[in-house]
Amino acid sequence: MISNRKETTLLAIGAHPDDAELGCGGLLASLADKGHRVGIIDLTRGEMGSSGSPEIRAEEARRAGAILGIDFRLNLDMGDGQIVDSQENRLKLAQAFREYKPTVVATSHPIDRHPDHSAATALVKAAALAARLPKMPLNGSIHCVTRILLYCIHDVATPSFIVDISSHFEKKREALEAYHSQFVKPERGPEYRMIGVKDYIQTFASRAIHYGSQIGVQYGEAYVVESPIRVMSPERILDI
Numbered sequence: 001m002i003s004n005r006k007e008t009t010l011l012a013i014g015a016h017p018d019d020a021e022l023g024c025g026g027l028l029a030s031l032a033d034k035g036h037r038v039g040i041i042d043l044t045r046g047e048m049g050s051s052g053s054p055e056i057r058a059e060e061a062r063r064a065g066a067i068l069g070i071d072f073r074l075n076l077d078m079g080d081g082q083i084v085d086s087q088e089n090r091l092k093l094a095q096a097f098r099e100y101k102p103t104v105v106a107t108s109h110p111i112d113r114h115p116d117h118s119a120a121t122a123l124v125k126a127a128a129l130a131a132r133l134p135k136m137p138l139n140g141s142i143h144c145v146t147r148i149l150l151y152c153i154h155d156v157a158t159p160s161f162i163v164d165i166s167s168h169f170e171k172k173r174e175a176l177e178a179y180h181s182q183f184v185k186p187e188r189g190p191e192y193r194m195i196g197v198k199d200y201i202q203t204f205a206s207r208a209i210h211y212g213s214q215i216g217v218q219y220g221e222a223y224v225v226e227s228p229i230r231v232m233s234p235e236r237i238l239d240i
């Protein structure tokens with residue numbers, strides 16, 4: 001079923017509900033504020049999470065998305081803890097690309113302690129290719145994703161660029177706080193705190209401050225791109 005939807009400027013893809021908010025919530029909110037069409041695809045329902053339930057997390061995701069001002073959100077339910085770059089999953093995601101027509105796709109960086117996050121990177125790249133191959137067993141016309149951005153969730157990679165999210169940081173924090181079961185009152189024992197999950201919101205804020213400090217602003221969001229960005233207007237990218 002293919003609709004005549006208009007193109008989506010930014011489509012964020014997260015392995016679990018809350019990944020997209022953590023990785024690119026500021027950019028999503030910023031673009032939504034400017035009238036761009038933005039959305040999120042969660043690859044799983046987060047059913048293996050140590051806190052909350054799939055139902056609670058779905059409601060939290062709905063509220064977080066509303067806070068950011070996104071236009072749509074869907075869940076492909078590929079199985080928490082078992083995301084693989086399979087042909088079946090490629091076709092599922094590629095079909096969504098053809099339907100929602102994203103110009104830019106953002107997903108997790110492959111260097112990450114959670115295997116689902118690494119698997120998501122490979123899957124998104126493969127699905128983007130599948131969506132533009134005419135002979136793939138997919139419905140609708142081909143679609144070319146222009147750019148894939150990689151965001152960091154746990155580990156740190158050298159950013160290709162950092163987005164100033166200072167004016168949307170509070171919205172991002174509010175969206176993360178909507179994940180009450182995950183970040184505000186997680187049902188986790190002391191063993192979890194030892195690996196740094198306690199005060200997650202503070203941890204994420206510290207990262208935003210760190211990235212912001214690298215570009216001389218209050219809060220930043222870091223992205224990695226794997227191929228050079230074409231610059232048509234050097235004045236804009238160099239702020240001159």
Ligand SMILES: [Zn+2]
Nearest residue numbers: 015016019114
């Ligand atoms: Zn995750």
